[in-house]
Amino acid sequence: MQINLTDVSHSFSGQPQLFTHVTFSICSGEMVAIVGPSGSGKSTLLSILAGWQKPSEGEVLRSGIESISWVFQNPHGVAQRSALDHVSLPLLARGLGRSEADTEARRILEIFGLLELSHRPFSSLSGGEAQRLMLSRAVAKKPSVLLVDEPTAQLDMASAKTVNAVLSSLSGIDSIVVVATHDFHTRDACSRVIDLNDFIIDESS
């Protein structure tokens, strides 16, 4: 499993170039941080990796990629449904029966430190808990690519710490993990850093 970006540049119509000549490749098992100031195009780059956005220039090659999971900056779930139901859903979607899916979902919730909350409705979770829950749901899908967008941006220090701990523990999984972030703790959890500042270059140079 691999994603290769070659000379990827992007600008939204009528707006200046966000980044130019981005070239890198990511293999499964790697966990990459994308850093850069707000508005530099981190989320846009994630959507290009996901294939939801076509870059204005350059080539994106995906090999062996079957599924993608996003974890958004603002966790969104079904307010009335339980934490467990959220994590079971991707497992049920894979064809598992209810009890198998629930067993597996509990195992994942335990890794993310959420087992005690498994029966709480989504609406009762704190921001950090909800963020971790959506992360565990994304992991439960066993995606080829896991894209995590600013997982700690809206969290206080303590919640951010729990999320970063979980992210660090992800480094072993057999997926490509890309995390867009401002947070240097999050960055430290990653094996490689791509700084968008390096790709914001003058047209002349």
Next chain:
Amino acid sequence: MRKTVIAQEAFRNISTGASRTVYLFFVISFILFSGAGWSSRTVVDLSMDAEKFRQAGGSVTIVSAPAKIDGEQCDALSKTSGISSSGAIRQIESITFSALPDRALNQYAITPGFASLLSSTSLETSVSGIWISRDLSSDTGWLAGSKVSLSDGRTSDVAGVYDFPSDGRDQSLAYAVASPYSYSDLFDECWIDSWPISPQSEQLSYLSVLASPDGIFEMEVPTIRQLNSTLGVKFDGSEKFDKVPFVAVQIFLIAISFSSATIWIWTRRLEFSSALHAGVRRADIILQLIIEFSVLMVPAGLVSAIILYFFSHYSNPDPWISSFCVGLKFIFISALAFLLSIIFTPLFLREDNLFRYFKER
């Protein structure tokens, strides 16, 4: 997803309220009930108007040809299809009761057919005696079976009381006595209650009631009039029915049902985009929505059908089943439009709605 799992998801959404259960139930019930209620009451109202027209004698045509009407022919007209009753009448000498000595009342000789036209129930041939008007009955207290004495000393039995309200009709019979007579003499008028066909349509055939012993050429042209024209010359039920905008209302209901289902799904679009993103197939989402809808549709439909049943009965002069079926059709149409939207709207759900949504906030 497994079918049992899809059903479980649907039931969990319903029971936790994630389906917008209250909204959905309220909207379905409201739409089903208003469509069914409106249509069935419209049908009942038409029946009531028709009944009112008929009660007021609007459907009765009077062929008038003094001393030229064959009573037997006139009664026989009621066997013609479209004519519910008919009978002949002739004014005879007035009658004075000892209870009302100062008042000579109009008295009419009538055929048996006329008595059934008056009472709208068939005349029991065994009962003999005079028929008195409702007004006379309430002034004197006489009812069917009463024995009354005349001022000349004879007595008479009251065979029945007929209604002849002052609702705009010819008032000659309003305070009078009608006595069933044999067919032997000729009559002045033949009254024909033609229902449900309009009284104007069959007038030519009415002329068969004329007796023509001396040949038709000598006869005066008979006059034809309506017993009560205050509610219009005719009541054309099917024309009135055709004028009701059933189709327009149905289209409106389809649009309302379809768009409420669309709104229902669209307000949950993040949930479904997210489910798609979690790997749930679109067809499974549609099946889950159909189950969620059906779970609420069945009770809402039953409640509507029960209310519709009472609506179809309440002061409906006609059999309830016809207006009930019209209402039922509206329930089915709404439910179908709802289902169509449930199948159609999820086709527009996209995983990357999620991305757009999160970027926009």
